[in-house]
Amino acid sequence: MADTSKALRNTKQRKYMLELLKSTKQHPNAFWLYENMLGAFPRLSLSTVYRNLGILESQGLVQRLSCSGSFDRYDADISVHSHFYCKECRKVYDVDSAFEKMAVSNIECGGHRPESCQITFMGTCMQCLS
Amino acid sequence: MADTSKALRNTKQRKYMLELLKSTKQHPNAFWLYENMLGAFPRLSLSTVYRNLGILESQGLVQRLSCSGSFDRYDADISVHSHFYCKECRKVYDVDSAFEKMAVSNIECGGHRPESCQITFMGTCMQCLS
DNA sequence: TTAATTGCAAACGGTTTGCCACGTT
DNA sequence: AACGTGGCAAACCGTTTGCAATTAA
Numbered sequence: 001m002a003d004t005s006k007a008l009r010n011t012k013q014r015k016y017m018l019e020l021l022k023s024t025k026q027h028p029n030a031f032w033l034y035e036n037m038l039g040a041f042p043r044l045s046l047s048t049v050y051r052n053l054g055i056l057e058s059q060g061l062v063q064r065l066s067c068s069g070s071f072d073r074y075d076a077d078i079s080v081h082s083h084f085y086c087k088e089c090r091k092v093y094d095v096d097s098a099f100e101k102m103a104v105s106n107i108e109c110g111g112h113r114p115e116s117c118q119i120t121f122m123g124t125c126m127q128c129l130s
Numbered sequence: 131m132a133d134t135s136k137a138l139r140n141t142k143q144r145k146y147m148l149e150l151l152k153s154t155k156q157h158p159n160a161f162w163l164y165e166n167m168l169g170a171f172p173r174l175s176l177s178t179v180y181r182n183l184g185i186l187e188s189q190g191l192v193q194r195l196s197c198s199g200s201f202d203r204y205d206a207d208i209s210v211h212s213h214f215y216c217k218e219c220r221k222v223y224d225v226d227s228a229f230e231k232m233a234v235s236n237i238e239c240g241g242h243r244p245e246s247c248q249i250t251f252m253g254t255c256m257q258c259l260s
Numbered sequence: 261t262t263a264a265t266t267g268c269a270a271a272c273g274g275t276t277t278g279c280c281a282c283g284t285t
Numbered sequence: 286a287a288c289g290t291g292g293c294a295a296a297c298c299g300t301t302t303g304c305a306a307t308t309a310a
Contacts, residue, residue: 009264009309030299045267050300052265066196071299084242095240110225112214115253123245139284139289160274175292180275182290201274266307276297283290 014052016040018061021076027083027092029071065092065118083118086125095121138189144182146170148191151206157213157222159201195222195248213248216255225251 020036021028028036034049053074056062063075065083073092075083084093150166151158158166164179183204186192193205195213203222205213214223 006264007310011265011309013266043267045269046299047268047301048266054301084239084244086242087245093240093242095242109214109251109253110223111256112216112223112225112251113253113255113259114214114251115217117252118248118250120248120250121239121242121244122247123239123243125243126241129243136289137285141284141290143291171291173292175294176274177276177293178291184276262308262310264307264309266305268304268306270302272299272301274297274299277295279293279295281291281293283288285287285289 008055011052013037013041013044013048014055017049017052018056018076021056021062021074025094027065027073027075029073031071033074065120080117082121084121084123084125086128087122088124088128091125091127093125095119138185141182143167143171143174143178144185147179147182148186148206151186151192151204155224157195157203157205159203161201163204195250210247212251214251214253214255216258217252218254218258221255221257223255225249 016037017033020033026032030046030049030053033053034044034046037044037049053062053064057064057074060078061076063078065073065075070090077094082095084095085091086093146167147163150163156162160176160179160183163183164174164176167174167179183192183194187194187204190208191206193208195203195205200220207224212225214225215221216223
């Protein structure tokens, strides 16, 4: 998707986006980013957000989480960790269990060569339980 | 999505779909199912496929796999197992590692209540390696 | 200067929905 | 007969793309 032969420029928009992503513990989607950048960039367009998300992802600065059925979410925390998806409120939480380390270091993958691993728990979150 | 108060009927189309899903080791998307049912149901429409996938999913007979960026895939193997997603050929493979059993039985999930768990490895598959 | 990037608008593609006829129970 | 379901077409919505103007290097 991103052409690595290009000399990337450090755009205000892209810089701002990455900071925004790093500053939140949420796992925003493209539209959330768009809305939260409008203050700083009143003429911002959604396509810019999408294009920059693609660039950041291909640079490995951002992780794309595909949440079943709906829109993708993005996470600037690129450390190895799992996610918990609440089917009630649709929020995504970080989960730090012991499995993902084992899973990622696992090379017993039926002969395939894994590069990364996403562990997603699904259920009801703490907040929705009460 | 599916109304559980309804008395579901056993339609030819739905029965056939489930058999088709069970008969393949692939992880088909809606369109694959559509194409492979056209022989038996020449007037079949895509929306029927989608509606029945929703019903089967809510009955727990089928698992929905969300593959980043593109379309969803479905799996009639509802046993606990992981998936390997090849970024080259975009195929999805079943992987039977030891982790998922541990992961699903894990209740140390930051206070949330997990009901299921999807482990997805991403990388290059055996076939594309050679 | 020049090539990457932006904003805009239109296209795209997978999925959902409204409607009415059909077929299972 | 009653009502869940199918087919059809249009709507939906998140995402991508073409293009001319802008801007970082």
